[in-house]
Amino acid sequence: MVLRVNGEPREVRAETVAGLLDELGYEGGFFAVAVNAAVIRRTTWDEAKLSDGDEIEIVTPRQGG
Amino acid sequence: MAVSFYGRSFGSRLLVGTALYPSPALMQDAIAASGAEIVTVSLRREAAGAKAGDAFWSIIRALGVTVLPNTAGCRSVKEAVATAELARELFGTPWIKLEVVGDDETLQPDVVGLVEAAAILLRDGFEVFPYCTEDLTVATRLVELGCRVVMPWGAPIGSGQGLANRPALRLLRARLPDVTLVVDAGLGAPSHAADAMELGFDAVLLNTAIAKADDPVAMARAFRLAVEAGRTGHEAGIMPAREFATPSTPVVGTPFWHAAG
Numbered sequence: 001m002v003l004r005v006n007g008e009p010r011e012v013r014a015e016t017v018a019g020l021l022d023e024l025g026y027e028g029g030f031f032a033v034a035v036n037a038a039v040i041r042r043t044t045w046d047e048a049k050l051s052d053g054d055e056i057e058i059v060t061p062r063q064g065g
Numbered sequence: 066m067a068v069s070f071y072g073r074s075f076g077s078r079l080l081v082g083t084a085l086y087p088s089p090a091l092m093q094d095a096i097a098a099s100g101a102e103i104v105t106v107s108l109r110r111e112a113a114g115a116k117a118g119d120a121f122w123s124i125i126r127a128l129g130v131t132v133l134p135n136t137a138g139c140r141s142v143k144e145a146v147a148t149a150e151l152a153r154e155l156f157g158t159p160w161i162k163l164e165v166v167g168d169d170e171t172l173q174p175d176v177v178g179l180v181e182a183a184a185i186l187l188r189d190g191f192e193v194f195p196y197c198t199e200d201l202t203v204a205t206r207l208v209e210l211g212c213r214v215v216m217p218w219g220a221p222i223g224s225g226q227g228l229a230n231r232p233a234l235r236l237l238r239a240r241l242p243d244v245t246l247v248v249d250a251g252l253g254a255p256s257h258a259a260d261a262m263e264l265g266f267d268a269v270l271l272n273t274a275i276a277k278a279d280d281p282v283a284m285a286r287a288f289r290l291a292v293e294a295g296r297t298g299h300e301a302g303i304m305p306a307r308e309f310a311t312p313s314t315p316v317v318g319t320p321f322w323h324a325a326g
Contacts, residue, residue, distance in 0.1 A: 006110040025113040030122060032108070032155035037147040039154045057110065059151055060118020061125065063092075064107025064135045065082030065222065065250075065272035 001052035018045040020056065031060050068267050070103070070245055071160070071192040071213055073131075077102045078262065079292045080133065080247065081285070082272025089124050091281050096128055099275065099285035103131045105162055107138075108151055133194060135162040140175075142182045149186050161186060162194045162216070162249075172222045176203040180210070187211040196249055199233040201240060208244050215241065216249035216270065219261065223273045225253025228260055238265045255284075255291035262295025263303060 002011050005024065014020040017033055017040050033040045034057040040048045050056075067074040081101040086092035096104060106125065111118050125132065134152035139145035142165065149161040165182055167175025174197050183193045187210055195207050199217045207215055217237060220226035228234055229251065238246060248261040249270040258269045269292060278284035 006112070026111075027114065028116070028119060030119060030155070031111055032151040034147060034151055037143065039147075039150045041154060057147075057151070059108040059155070060111040061122045061132075061134075061155065062107045062109040062118060063082075063084035063086075063121060064105050064137055065084045 001050070003050060003053070004055045006056070006058055012050075015050055016046060017048040017050065017056075020050060021045070021058070026058065031058050033058050068245065070194075075102045075131075077289075077292075078268040078296055079258070079289055080105065080249075080268055080270040081275060082270070083121075083125065084272055085276035086281060087276075089121070092276070093124055093128065095275055095281040095285040096130065098282045098289070100289045101130065103133050104128070105133045105135050105270065105272070106156075107135050108148060108155065131160075132156050132158060133160050133162050134158065135196075136164050137162075138166065139164060140166050142178045142185070145178070145182045146185050149182075149191060150189075153191065159190055159192045160194065161191050162196060164196045174198055174218070176200060179203070180206050183207055183212060184210050194247070199230050199237060201233070201236055204237055204241060204244075208241060212244075214245040214247060216247040218250045219248045219257065219269075220251025222250040224251050225274060226251050227253060227257035228264075231260075231264070234261070234266070235264055255287040258288050259291040259295035259298075262292055263299050265299050268292075 002009055012023055014023040035054050067076055068078050077100045079099055079101050080103045081099050082105045134156050136145040136148040139148050145165045152161055163183055165175045165178040167173050176197055179195055183195050186193050193212050194214045194216055195212055196216050197203050204215045220229040245267045247268045247270050248266050252258050252271045253274050261269050275281050275284045
């Protein structure tokens with residue numbers, strides 16, 4: 001299916017948030033993830049199902065004022 | 066002398082941003098020199114395998130400071146609320162510096178969106194630090210909603226103008242005596258920070274003035290001293306300004322003095 005990950009379209013096989021992070025090569029775990037603007041708690045990444053067209057945001061801490 | 070943010074006490078009344086420094090090492094040294102116990106951070110999209118967030122976060126953790134995440138760059142209520150929720154998940158804090166940008170030129174807060182977003186987040190258990198203008202009605206509305214901290218701008222972000230509307234800021238302080246008020250943004254010189262503290266503001270938040278100084282570490286120290294000087298002066302009770310001179314040296318016993326006539 002095709003998802004929009006951080007604004008870019010991505011064709012992926014993964015069906016869960018955990019699977020997506022793994023497939024795209026995200027390592028470690030200090031990010032937060034939202035699907036369609038709703039936060040997916042880290043503890044539910046394994047179960048959180050993705051659907052075609054979902055908009056995913058994967059964010060980490062950055063410099064800010 | 067401590068300042069309270071949502072029930073948590075801090076000795077330092079200087080909050081600093083973490084952006085725009087020439088290098089991570091200078092950021093680390095400048096924050097240490099500022100004495101700040103609270104720093105602002107943002108959230109940004111992370112590319113797979115980039116680990117940009119990890120590198121930054123390890124420096125912040127090493128400083129042992131309290132983190133205040135922001136919603137910088139959000140242009141709608143929906144974006145700001147979603148970003149706040151991501152920040153709470155990532156940092157495990159209910160604190161959020163709420164910014165809703167209303168104008169790209171001035172980065173002026175969209176105060177209508179700000180009030181709306183604050184209401185949603187407060188209902189959801191957040192402790193909101195709203196970045197607002199100096200408008201009394203907006204600040205009052207935020208307090209009525211449950212904000213215990215309000216952060217009016219001194220001047221537009223990064224402008225370095227100091228307190229552009231002192232009368233309005235003075236009025237805010239007088240009308241909201243029990244709210245923790247922070248002047249956020251627009252401060253350029255240490256004297257601007259002292260000015261805000263002398264007016265009775267509880268703290269100041271700044272970034273560019275330190276990060277873009279020729280010597281950020283020395284400037285961080287200058288702002289620390291200015292905030293302490295301004296606060297101490299405020300607590301000591303600043304004399305009201307007068308139109309005319311009043312001699313400070315005693316008149317009685319002035320040598321060579323002769324009564325008129």
